[in-house]
Structures are given as structure tokens and as C-alpha cells.
Amino acid sequence: MAWQQTEPIMNQKIQFAFRAKSSANFSELCREYGISTKTGYKWKARFEAKGPEGLKEESRRQKAVLRP
Numbered sequence: 659m660a661w662q663q664t665e666p667i668m669n670q671k672i673q674f675a676f677r678a679k680s681s682a683n684f685s686e687l688c689r690e691y692g693i694s695t696k697t698g699y700k701w702k703a704r705f706e707a708k709g710p711e712g713l714k715e716e717s718r719r720q721k722a723v724l725r726p
Contacts, residue, residue: 675705
């Protein structure tokens with residue numbers, strides 16, 4: 659099995675984030691990219707907070723709960 663290329667997906671996320679800043683119809687933009695509005699808002703917020711680094715895939719593993 660070959661390794662999956664993540665570069666094109668990352669470029670699409672960055673392109674989406676830039677377009678989301680100036681989009682008049684956010685829902686239509688999300689439909690164009692084939693994502694839910696929930697995902698769109700998540701990507702937009704991450705991009706605004708961390709730039710392109712914020713759009714990288716994050717671990718889906720449950721975060722440990724620290725207890726005193």
C-alpha cells in the first residue's frame with residue numbers, strides 16, 4: 659500500500675480558509691468544498707488562530723484528563 663499524499667488536501671484547506679474570510683455565503687462555500695458548516699467553521703477558526711499549521715491533521719485519540 660502506498661503512502662497517502664496529504665499535500666493536495668492541505669492546499670485545499672488553506673484555499674478554503676482564505677476564501678472563508680471574504681465569502682458572502684459561508685454555507686455555499688462549504689457545499690462547494692463538500693464539507694459541513696461545522697467543519698468549515700472549525701477550519702476557519704484554526705486558521706485564524708494558528709495559520710496554516712492549525713489546519714494540519716490532529717490526533718483523534720482521546721485527551722488524557724489530569725486529576726489533582
